[in-house]
Amino acid sequence: MSSARLSIIEKIGFGMGDAGNNMTFAAVVMYLSYFYTDVYGISPAVVGTIFLSMRFVDAVTDPLMGALADKTRSRWGRFRPYLLFMPVPLSAACVLMFTTPDWSGTAKIAYAFATYFAMSLLYTAVNIPYCALGGVITSDHRERVSCQSYRFILVGIAYLILNSGLMPLVQWLGDGNEAQGFQSAMLIMSLIALAMFAFCFTTVKERIQPPKTQQEGLLVTLKALAKNEKWLIILGITFLQALQFFLRQGAAIYFATYVLKLDATGISAFVTLGVIGKIAGTALSTWFSHRISKRSVFMASTCALILTSVLLYMTPGSFVVLATILFVLINFTHGIGTPISWALMADAEDYGEWKTGTRNTGVAFAGNLFFLKLGLALSGGMIGFLLSWGGYQAGVEQQSDAALTAISIMLTLIPAAISFVLGIALWFFGLDDKAMDQIRRDLESRKDVNDTTETAAPTDSALSPS
Structure with missing residues (x-):
């Protein structure tokens, strides 16, 4: 390859x-x-x-x-x-x-x-x-x-x-x-x-081009995608990944302002360091994935995200430096998983072509983007509901204990719980690097045998992806 x-x-x-x-x-x-x-x-x-x-x-x-x-x-x-x-x-x-x-x-x-x-x-x-x-x-x-x-x-x-x-x-x-x-x-x-x-x-x-004999049409495409169980799982992974990220991102300024009691410069530094942590994790994602199966890297980074989120929840607001370090680590671990999640979308599409003989890249990624937008929309609603539940009051210097708790769990425990479900979905996704290597060899062999004739798709038992 x-x-x-x-x-x-x-x-x-x-x-x-x-x-x-x-x-x-x-x-x-x-x-x-x-x-x-x-x-x-x-x-x-x-x-x-x-x-x-x-x-x-x-x-x-x-x-x-x-x-x-x-x-x-x-x-x-x-x-x-x-x-x-x-x-x-x-x-x-x-x-x-x-x-x-x-x-x-x-x-x-x-x-x-x-x-x-x-x-x-x-x-x-x-x-x-x-x-x-x-x-x-x-x-x-x-x-x-x-x-x-x-x-x-x-x-x-x-x-x-x-x-x-x-x-x-x-x-x-x-x-x-x-x-x-x-x-x-x-x-x-x-x-x-x-x-x-x-x-x-x-x-x-x-x-990469779709098979030349592939039928076109949105209804045909959706039927083919519905047969691809890996794509259906990826939709859930995309939704959960977006939900926990946008929820944490939306809560960060509230957390820095009212829990850590930072001024405008401190808030900007807190948020910026989080972005830098995410960039660093993203930069190292390839290094990890070239040495360990990318699915395993994603699962390990998800577990680390859960652990650091719980530790941040347990950290008192007066421990500003420790809280900032943990926030950076949370974003670092999220950054490791982000490029892998998008690579898995393409893996699911390869699997769908291997299984059904059709490739529907545009509609497949459109589905993922729609579920990402759902995660964004739901996170916004959750932020508003949780702030209201905690009795949050805009513009006041000191929030109530209930409001501070709501802000803290929005940044930490709720994203951690969502990430736990994400880890389960990753386990069920199943496709590791060894399975993907075999799928690509099978697809390339079909094209070598006959580039214009659709070959019969193998059964799932031909692979042991997990």
Whole structure:
């Protein structure tokens, strides 16, 4: 499988695609709520309605986009064309989304709905093909982990750029006018994203193609995917991984503010060190995976995440340095598992082709992204519910013991419990490196025997993946 190895430039190029995605998406996750309520001037209830309504739209648009990408045929491949043509309208939509028109209340709400929906649909049109690209640029499952590691290192760097640069740019470019500042700052971030997308498109190649005799159509694709039990398990893994991560990420600022009692500089340092810890774990993920089965590495890092989360819960708020070290370690262990989880998505697709004779990369990754978005949406709801349950009061210097407990368990025990279920799902997933090596040999042998005729798929008993 040496021919499936990728150059450093191509790995960096692949990672640049998601860095470009996150130059805009991270702004949505971290700043759009604040922009809508404090700058744009609409109520939190309306903001929540805008965000939640798009998830229902995603349930329809995500699989449709995946099916469209799977059917695409061009000189650039199935997925790369979307990295060429869609980033420009996506960038324009992001700038418009952070633009404040001088309109009446009803018109402004309609504008917010329209621009957020446009941005979300265009983001889907870029991100689903991009994620599917990770499953077709190499057939080597170990190289996939390496490729995803580069991806999430660059995503972490994009987060650091956005987190450290956006608000200073807003203040500088706006000169006291936050509305103008956000619009101008997002224009700069969008231009940086366009350069990243262009680098990705020009350096990455598609190498894996679906069987030539494969039937097309969304219904046929969904039936084939339903027969792939590994893909169904991966959906659960994706959901659980996203849920525990976004829940912890959302609780971090509350924890730093009210449990550790840090000032603005300390809060920024706490969050930034967590990001750096995640980048470090991601960077070492490939090293571990080349020496131990990546599934075993993922399970071990999950166990370590659970342990450090429990230790952080037991650490008094006055032990700021120890709490920060444990928070960094939690993010470090999460970073180890992140690229592996995305590599396992591609492994599940290889398994599906091996088992059913069909390859449905676009729709398969669309399903994973939809479950990731579900994890994001549910984590937001859980944060609001748990803060309300604890009697949290915005703006007060000292929260009640119940509120502090709610904040602490959001950061530690609840993500640990979710990670425990994630570990069980990983055990049931079953496919280790030895099994994946055999699957790739079988798939390559079929293509060597007859590149145009679909061969009979073997039975599950041919492998002992666990």
